[in-house]
Amino acid sequence: MSNNEVFIFEVSEQNFDSVVIQNSFKLPVLVEFMGVWSGPCIQMSDELSGLAQEFAAQFIFAKVDIDEQAELKTQFDIENVPCLKVFVNGEVVKTEEGLLNHAELRDVLKEYGVYSQTDDMRLQAREKHMSGDTIAAVKLLTEAIQKDPSNTKVAMDMAQIFIDMNELEQAKNLFNQLPDSAKKSDMGKSLIGQLSFLDLAAKTPGTFQLQQTLLTNPNDCDAHFDLAVCLIAERDYEQAVDHLLEIMKIDANYKEDAAKEMIVNVANMLTQNDPELSSKIRGRLSSVSFS
16 A cells, blocks of 8 residues: 555455455545435545545545445445445444535544644634634644645635735735635635625725715615625625615616626625525525515
């Protein structure tokens, strides 16, 4: 086994002992009992494959197709799929039925010593930043970058803090240095969205002036739209959506559905950092779209 080898296997009754049992004395082996016809199975398989690449040579991912391997299905009492079993030292040490998301799979791996120290530092930094100790957060992220310069998520966390501090040039400079793969990730798209709205807001008359305009002309769709941009830049997302939904009531076809498109963009932007609010915003849009 080489240091950077990715261990992903399709397992049958014939090679189960050699791939799973014997190797489990060297590394944790995560076995997914799955059906190729099942969306949740494929989703979890893709997540585990990605983690096997991220943590190359630190654990083994083995896939068992229950339709082709009926003997193994019976042997391990598989009733529902996906079903994840963790093998250590020749024994099943953990069983999880049902779809596990990315974070839950990372938690399973961490139980068996497979995790990134820099990811722990990222979590600590996020908690400190959210509690108001941004200086400590920046210090932690700086240490994390020095420890693992290849972890682009650390750099994106730092860019997020710069945005929160309204240090936009520093945020842009750091973001522009990221590889394209990081920029295209969910986290990268969220940062692009925030930076774009901040740039757009700078081109409007500003929150106060737009609010004054709407006091005298509450049906001014342009003012509602620009104010929504400003509020998004200020991260007052729900009030921004209020103004965008108001536009849809006043003029359903305003600028070729620009208001609806912006609500969707906001929901997409929030998916990474605030999935609950993202879902709420999508629900509000759906209730209007289908009413």
